[in-house]
Structure formats: structure tokens, C-alpha cells
Amino acid sequence: MSDAVEVFLDAMPGETRGMVFRNGYPEHLLIERDSDVPQHRLGARCVGRVTEVNAGLRGAFVDLGAGDPAGFLPLAREAPVRNGDRIAVEVTAEPRDGKGPVLRLTGAGEGTPRLLEAGPDVAARLATLAPGVDVETGLAAISAGHEAVEAALGMTTVIPAIGLDLAVQRTRALVAVDIDHAPLAGRDARKGRDQANREGLVQAARLIRLKRWGGLVVVDLIGTGQDGEMILRTAKAAFGGDPAVVIGPVNRFGVLSLSLPWRLRPIEAVLGRTLEDRALDTVRALRHRLLEDTATPRLTAVCPPDEAAVAAPLVARLGPRAALRAQTGLLPGTARIEED
Structure with a gap:
């Protein structure tokens, strides 16, 4: 199906x-x-200037004309670039954890560092x-x-019908996945465990994609002595479709390890609950009400002054029915929508 x-x-x-x-x-x-920053978006094509070739990191730092952080170009043992070179590059991974975007060399470049084509x-x-x-x-x-958004920022998934309790967490070193199982009365415990492991891998892959995570992933499966071939087939189907994915065998402790490529900024870095996030939430809430309530002549978003300052030019683009009012004393993120 x-x-x-x-x-x-x-x-x-x-x-x-x-x-x-x-x-x-x-x-x-x-x-x-x-x-x-358009030069940092996945798939962006830019002209860059090599500012440093670092033999220890086996790569070069590249000025893309967007300020810090600089892009990083991985290099083979024989470095094809030198300090000061102008090169054409493509972004293959967006910035994360204070690191700049990862680049791929596409050819020679000319002129000042700049965006050639948006991603x-x-x-x-x-x-x-x-x-x-x-x-x-x-x-x-x-x-x-x-x-x-709610699912992407969450850490657990529970599917009571098969007794699955799944936790997915990211540390500095790796992504840890814990698949747990509560046996259901009247059902074969071994079959239930196998089903929970299979569905746990599927749901873990979905959550990791949703969170936009990569790197080393360690999956603690339910029990030991699993059907290794079944686990590998399930993992390849769940995480597959990308030649950069590497999946290892299940070890004797019932742990599966795999490596996933980083490509997008992790979702927790995008949705960091900043002033911009709160202002955008206000604009979205107002837009939702405008679409939901087409009869009221005018709807006003009321929010703290700092959020109003950021939201004001965006609210103006929602049309004549949308208005904004700053009110002191409101807590951050407590905007409300009023009818005029």
C-alpha cells in the first residue's frame, strides 16, 4: 500500500x-x-575568495561576501586552491553550531565574493x-x-497500539535514539518487540529528518539477539535514498550505528525563540485570524513594543484589514488579536 x-x-x-x-x-x-543570508542557503552558488588553506583541517576557508562565518571547502590531499584565489562554489551544507557553510568547488571564479545564484x-x-x-x-x-513545529521541537513519540515509546535526543557528539516497548496483554512478546523495533526505526528516521539532524546516530534497539538482516533492511528503507548515508551492523549489545550527512541548519537553531521568532509568531497569528474571519473590517495584533517594532513592516504587507499596536507591560510572546 x-x-x-x-x-x-x-x-x-x-x-x-x-x-x-x-x-x-x-x-x-x-x-x-x-x-x-542567501550565500548560506543550501544550493546557493557563489564566487568566493580563499582566505586560508588549513592543512590540518584538510580544507580552506572561503569569504563568500557575507561576513562571518566563512565557508569551509574540504580539500583532497593535493590542495587545488591557494590563498587569495577566486573560486566558484556551491553550498552543500548550511551553517550550524557556529560553523560556516560547507562548500563544493565548481570551478574558477572572477571578481568580488558574491552570490551568483540563490539556492x-x-x-x-x-x-x-x-x-x-x-x-x-x-x-x-x-x-x-x-x-x-511542535513535533520537530519534541523529543518523544508514543504509539500505544504497538507499545512503542521512542526518544530521540541530540548531544554534542551524536544523536541518541532509544526504542522502548511495553508488551501488550495477549500478544506475542517477541513479535511485538520486532514490530516496535521496525516502527521505531521508521519513526526515528522521520523525526531526524524533521529536526534536520545529521552526524553519528546511535540506536538502542529493544533487547538483544535481533534479526540483524531485518533490522538492516528496515534501517536502509527508513534512512535510505541518500548515497551519503552509511549504516553499520547491529552489535551484540543490540545497538545500531549509522552516519547521516548534515545539509540543513538544525531546527532548534532556526526556531530559537528570538525576538524575530516572536514577531513572526505575531504576524502569523494575525494572518490566521484574517483568513479565518473575513467579516470583521479590521483586526489588530497587540504585542510588546520590541516585538511590534520588528513586526510592523510585515503587518503592513498583510493589507488594510491588518493593524498593530504596541503595549508596554506585556510579557514576551503574549501577543493577542483584537477586533476594532
Whole structure:
């Protein structure tokens, strides 16, 4: 039976979100903001200037004309670039954890460091992730975005029907996945364990994609003495589709290890609850009410002054029915919508 795939696009002033749901669960969350540095976006093509060739790191730091952090170009043993060279590069991984974007050399460059071609936008990437699927917008997309964000920032998934309790957490060194199982009365414990392991791998892969994590992933499976071939087949299907994914065997402790490529900024870095995040939440809440309530002549978002200062130019783009008022004394993130 084929998967049921839903695609949503929520485009508003200041931010665009794209969501892919599979069988009712959010699987991909794409976020593009007006404040993003275009030279740092996945797929961006730039002219850069080599500022340092670092033999110890086997790479070069590249000025992309966007300030710090500089891009990093991995190099083979024979470095094809020298300090001061102008080169053409493509972003293969976005900045994370204080590190600049990872680059791929595409040729020689000329002139000052600058953006040559922006990376694919949210709509284009949705078309790649779910080709041929109709895209839903409006209120449905806003709701889907809220659901996807909540799931992306969460750490656990529970599926009572099969007794699955899954935890996915990221440390500085790795992503830890713990698959746990509560046996159900009247069901074969061994079959239940195998089913929970299979579904746990599927859900872990979905959550890691949703969170946009990469690196070393360690999965603590239920019990020991698993069917290693079954686990590997399930893991390849769940995490597969990318030649950069490396999956190791299940060890004698019932632990599966794999390596995933980093490509996008991790979701917790994008949704950091900053002033910009709160202002965008206010704009989204106002837009939601405008779409939901088409009869009221004017709707006003009331929020703290610092949030209002950031939100004001975005609210102005929502049209004549949208208004904004700053009110001192409100706690951060406590905006409300009022009818005029």
C-alpha cells in the first residue's frame, strides 16, 4: 500500500514554511526567512575568495561576501586552491553550531565574493520532496506548520497500539535514539518487540529528518539477539535514498550505528525563540485570524513594543484589514488579536 503524502506551503511576509506529511505524520519542515543570508542557503552558488588553506583541517576557508562565518571547502590531499584565489562554489551544507557553510568547488571564479545564484526556494524543494502532489495553502497550511513545529521541537513519540515509546535526543557528539516497548496483554512478546523495533526505526528516521539532524546516530534497539538482516533492511528503507548515508551492523549489545550527512541548519537553531521568532509568531497569528474571519473590517495584533517594532513592516504587507499596536507591560510572546 502506497504512503499518503500531503504537502503544505505557508507563505507570509517575513517567512515561508513548507511541510511534507506522510501517513499523517510531519516528515519535512522547511523554513525560509527574509533575514536569511542567501550565500548560506543550501544550493546557493557563489564566487568566493580563499582566505586560508588549513592543512590540518584538510580544507580552506572561503569569504563568500557575507561576513562571518566563512565557508569551509574540504580539500583532497593535493590542495587545488591557494590563498587569495577566486573560486566558484556551491553550498552543500548550511551553517550550524557556529560553523560556516560547507562548500563544493565548481570551478574558477572572477571578481568580488558574491552570490551568483540563490539556492532552491521552499516551493521548489517541496516539488522535489513530493513530486506531483498538490500543495495546500491558507488555513490548512498554517495549522500544518504549527503541528510540524511542535513535533520537530519534541523529543518523544508514543504509539500505544504497538507499545512503542521512542526518544530521540541530540548531544554534542551524536544523536541518541532509544526504542522502548511495553508488551501488550495477549500478544506475542517477541513479535511485538520486532514490530516496535521496525516502527521505531521508521519513526526515528522521520523525526531526524524533521529536526534536520545529521552526524553519528546511535540506536538502542529493544533487547538483544535481533534479526540483524531485518533490522538492516528496515534501517536502509527508513534512512535510505541518500548515497551519503552509511549504516553499520547491529552489535551484540543490540545497538545500531549509522552516519547521516548534515545539509540543513538544525531546527532548534532556526526556531530559537528570538525576538524575530516572536514577531513572526505575531504576524502569523494575525494572518490566521484574517483568513479565518473575513467579516470583521479590521483586526489588530497587540504585542510588546520590541516585538511590534520588528513586526510592523510585515503587518503592513498583510493589507488594510491588518493593524498593530504596541503595549508596554506585556510579557514576551503574549501577543493577542483584537477586533476594532
